[in-house]
Amino acid sequence: MNKLIERLKLSTEHGKKWVIAVPTLWLVLFFALPFLIVLKIAFAEAEIAIPPYTALLSMADQAFDLHVYFGNFIFLTEDDLYLTAYLNSLEMAAISTFFCLLIGYPMAYFIARAKPSTQSILLLLILLPSWTSFLIRIYAWIGILKSNGVLNNVLMWTGVINEPLAILNTNIAVYIGIVYAYLPFMVLPLYSNLVKHDYSLIEASQDLGARRLQSFWHITFPLSRNGIVAGSMLVFIPVVGEYVIPELLGGTNSIVIGKVLWQEFFNNRDWPLASALALIMLLILMVPIHFFRKHQEKEWESDK
Amino acid sequence: MKTSIRFSAVMFWFGMAFLYLPMLSLIIYSFNESRLVTVWAGWSTKWYGELFRDEGLMSAVWRSLEVAFWSANTAVLLGIMASVALTRFGKFRGRSMLHSLVAAPLVMPDVIIGLSLLLLFVSMTDVIGWPEQRGLMTIWVAHATFCTAYATVVISSRLKELDRSYLEAAMDLGATPLKAFIQVTLPIIMPALVSAWLLSFTLSLDDVVIASFVSGPGSTTLPIEVFSSVRLGVSPKINALATIIILIVSLVTLAVWWLSRRKLQREKLAK
Numbered sequence: 001m002n003k004l005i006e007r008l009k010l011s012t013e014h015g016k017k018w019v020i021a022v023p024t025l026w027l028v029l030f031f032a033l034p035f036l037i038v039l040k041i042a043f044a045e046a047e048i049a050i051p052p053y054t055a056l057l058s059m060a061d062q063a064f065d066l067h068v069y070f071g072n073f074i075f076l077t078e079d080d081l082y083l084t085a086y087l088n089s090l091e092m093a094a095i096s097t098f099f100c101l102l103i104g105y106p107m108a109y110f111i112a113r114a115k116p117s118t119q120s121i122l123l124l125l126i127l128l129p130s131w132t133s134f135l136i137r138i139y140a141w142i143g144i145l146k147s148n149g150v151l152n153n154v155l156m157w158t159g160v161i162n163e164p165l166a167i168l169n170t171n172i173a174v175y176i177g178i179v180y181a182y183l184p185f186m187v188l189p190l191y192s193n194l195v196k197h198d199y200s201l202i203e204a205s206q207d208l209g210a211r212r213l214q215s216f217w218h219i220t221f222p223l224s225r226n227g228i229v230a231g232s233m234l235v236f237i238p239v240v241g242e243y244v245i246p247e248l249l250g251g252t253n254s255i256v257i258g259k260v261l262w263q264e265f266f267n268n269r270d271w272p273l274a275s276a277l278a279l280i281m282l283l284i285l286m287v288p289i290h291f292f293r294k295h296q297e298k299e300w301e302s303d304k
Numbered sequence: 305m306k307t308s309i310r311f312s313a314v315m316f317w318f319g320m321a322f323l324y325l326p327m328l329s330l331i332i333y334s335f336n337e338s339r340l341v342t343v344w345a346g347w348s349t350k351w352y353g354e355l356f357r358d359e360g361l362m363s364a365v366w367r368s369l370e371v372a373f374w375s376a377n378t379a380v381l382l383g384i385m386a387s388v389a390l391t392r393f394g395k396f397r398g399r400s401m402l403h404s405l406v407a408a409p410l411v412m413p414d415v416i417i418g419l420s421l422l423l424l425f426v427s428m429t430d431v432i433g434w435p436e437q438r439g440l441m442t443i444w445v446a447h448a449t450f451c452t453a454y455a456t457v458v459i460s461s462r463l464k465e466l467d468r469s470y471l472e473a474a475m476d477l478g479a480t481p482l483k484a485f486i487q488v489t490l491p492i493i494m495p496a497l498v499s500a501w502l503l504s505f506t507l508s509l510d511d512v513v514i515a516s517f518v519s520g521p522g523s524t525t526l527p528i529e530v531f532s533s534v535r536l537g538v539s540p541k542i543n544a545l546a547t548i549i550i551l552i553v554s555l556v557t558l559a560v561w562w563l564s565r566r567k568l569q570r571e572k573l574a575k
Contacts, residue, residue: 015481020396020402023383023389023402027402030446031417031450038416038423107316110313113312122316128553132549133527133530133546135510135527136542136546180326183319233411234411241414247535258413262415265419265517271423278416278419278420282416293408296403
């Protein structure tokens, strides 16, 4: 009997190892390891070959020859285009995050304060659009924003404007698209934070004479800090590298890093330069990603 | 009290209008007779016919569904394991690494994931000869990878709040941990598994950037096809396709919502 229990324990221990190892190995192989290869190729030289870059390590005269090439990074500092693209992307991400928060916070607040039975249907309504094709919803904005599109037609018909507004292919269109696409990512973490708040705190503050707005700023808002951080990171970080929305809604003069990387890779076929661009973007995003990860870990531990 | 509620209500319905207006305009213009998307020329369903006759687009649809199906299966399987490890095993070596590996893909920009995975596949072909060429297989690997992160978030948040006493009862009655997990835990977390699967499926069905990097000749998925046709110009066929997608998603959502509500009501009655 004791032996049996021993065996059972052993096989459980064994099973545990597998449960940990399989997803870890998969993610290391297909998520973490690729970054090392990006690092390697960022220091290679572009070549007209398949694959289009030089080998970092080669055998020449029976000796290993380590060939590290810094040219890609030097090139990035020489052309203003790249610095502009990084700064534009960061600005775009910051402004879009702000507007997502501005619209998303009251929405999340409204859902969290609704009757429990209606909360789930309201959440569903927020999520439903994000389950239909993202690409097609961005495409819909082209039809709305262009100079003879729905918005201009309505505004001209009602007499608000006399001439069509040029919105498509400007930064405004890009902002509209990004806020539109990323709004649910802001609302969800805010909602799951706000819904956990203890309402008696608000009541207590009001019994003590606080006005509605006062108790919001002094109680609800500080308590929702975690939700704000999570939502903002879920919007800010991916938007820095956003490609599809600036490509479809922004004009040729909206230069963001996602677009530049795409062009270097697909149009110029300069894989090493694209890798260098990705590497720098990754370095910039390291801090917010670390922040996000720490935060996620806390969430994971907290309500256990 | 009133003013703040009213403000959030106004913002909520404004946000809703913002989210649904584009979808409404897609649906309306899919029934437009005219080729020009902005000029109304009367009701017609001819673009739906055109859509189904477009063989390139239709085969892309099937390809995408296939990739999404397998990506979702893989992601849910890996997600279950990762969630169990993170919520059930306490402290173990590599726990914090697994945390990072699950959290980072949630926010990592698509262009970085796509580029780095492509470079990995190219190097692998060089070193071990697999994958021989890039295609649906490489898209499946890429999608399964980032969907695993989302699936893990959904599943682990359910596993966390699960009452452990059921599991302990089963094990007291002699079930092995694996048997207890399959017969007790899995049925309870089934709704979370379904929503993790659906989320992975739609994420895979939606991805254009990563798929563009890792796809090969002959493996054009629906988003890649749509993206190239949108860049060439607006086509009413895309509106028809959008309307069908919106219809299917709404019906599935409604069905899931209705089923879960009925289950909830039954549980209430049972109590």
